[in-house]
Amino acid sequence: MSAIARNAAGTRDRVIAAASALFAERGFHATTVRDIARSAGVNLAAGHYHFGSKETLYLEVMRAQFDAVMTSLTQRGLRVDTARASQATLRGLLQARVAVMLELLLGPPPGLQGTLMLREMLDPSAALPRIVEQFVRPHKDEIVRIVSGLAPRLDAAAVERCVFSIVGQIFFYRTQLAALPYLSDTPPMTKRWIDATAAHITSFSLGGMTAVASAARRRQAGRKR
Amino acid sequence: MSAIARNAAGTRDRVIAAASALFAERGFHATTVRDIARSAGVNLAAGHYHFGSKETLYLEVMRAQFDAVMTSLTQRGLRVDTARASQATLRGLLQARVAVMLELLLGPPPGLQGTLMLREMLDPSAALPRIVEQFVRPHKDEIVRIVSGLAPRLDAAAVERCVFSIVGQIFFYRTQLAALPYLSDTPPMTKRWIDATAAHITSFSLGGMTAVASAARRRQAGRKR
DNA sequence: ACGGCAGTCGAACATCTGTTTTAAACGGCT
């Protein structure tokens, strides 16, 4: 544990950092271990010494990346008690959560985790279950709680559909990122833009939830007749 | 043009078909020309004879795939005059359009075009502009027309945000396809499920649009004071 | 002072990949 102290830790971390960026930018198969080594400024064999194989390195990158995200999120204290909050408070919570997810997906840094997650969705690996449990599930559960508070009459299935509708709106801007320049002259993703978009999504979603709730009520009333 | 009639067209098409499936399933880099040849049941050199290179083949696959989609869509006669339609009609148009896009993205066949498009979004190639113009743009314009009809008071920017909110809800089920089994016990994507989901998205979106519209009206009134 | 050891390095290995080449066959067309 001598050369480790200054070198090994540094080397290992530099490999992880370089691999994260390259895997996100080009994907697993288009990224070569030589690219990673060159980008990290380390020897080609260093990667295999620390991780054993390219695939293990990839999984380790995922673990490191999403562990980092979750700790940074809990640090920001976004876990709030939604049990007994007013409607206005819940709306604020929703908007804040939407803004956080937009930031997370679109960066800066330019949506590293968002890109990695999207790649996992398209080419699932052994890392996907972990990512879903550690990263997606908490967000989903939180929004489920908020939606349940905002529309108490909805049953679980309807709540889930509403949550998917909300999350879908958020993911859109990351999924279609490459196509957006061709579709509209969207401004750069500044903090201002993120806040405005979060406000729109919140407003849109609140309207959507009340519409779905009243439709369900109407359906119920119709059945009783 | 003799051996073409039965062989060339057959061979060429078989290569395209096999390449489409493999590119969608594994992506460009993870697919080898030998895999394609074996899957198509043709000789290795056949691909290069017809397409010259793997990249050209890929672009040709994209062209063929999205040309096919668009012709099949126009055959279904989904271009309707939305200029002077009643609100109820517009709602029906929206729901039909949402259902079509869900089918397109989720298959069967299991979302081949949806997967290819998603891969293009993540790793754009020379095919992306064409895909956007031929495939994404028409859908967007159609929904813009429907939304404009449903909420005439909204300005262009607000309409676009609403369209993104609608399309985002649709894409969600394709983007998060791999994660859905971990998140909820979603039923298989039968026609029934697609119709129900389209109904939900339509209902949710109508509510969202009226909410956004009334918020805009409120903002306007506030400014005038 | 010295052996051990984790870490690093340069080189090499075996395999895979896209592409090209060569030769031979097949089938319709004039």
Add this chain to the structure above:
DNA sequence: AGCCGTTTAAAACAGATGTTCGACTGCCGT
């Protein structure tokens, strides 16, 4: 028949890629 576009077969090529090997380095404990 002879030609020509198409297809097959087999091989080879150059370059890239993941992985491994052996030697070297610097530091620690004894």
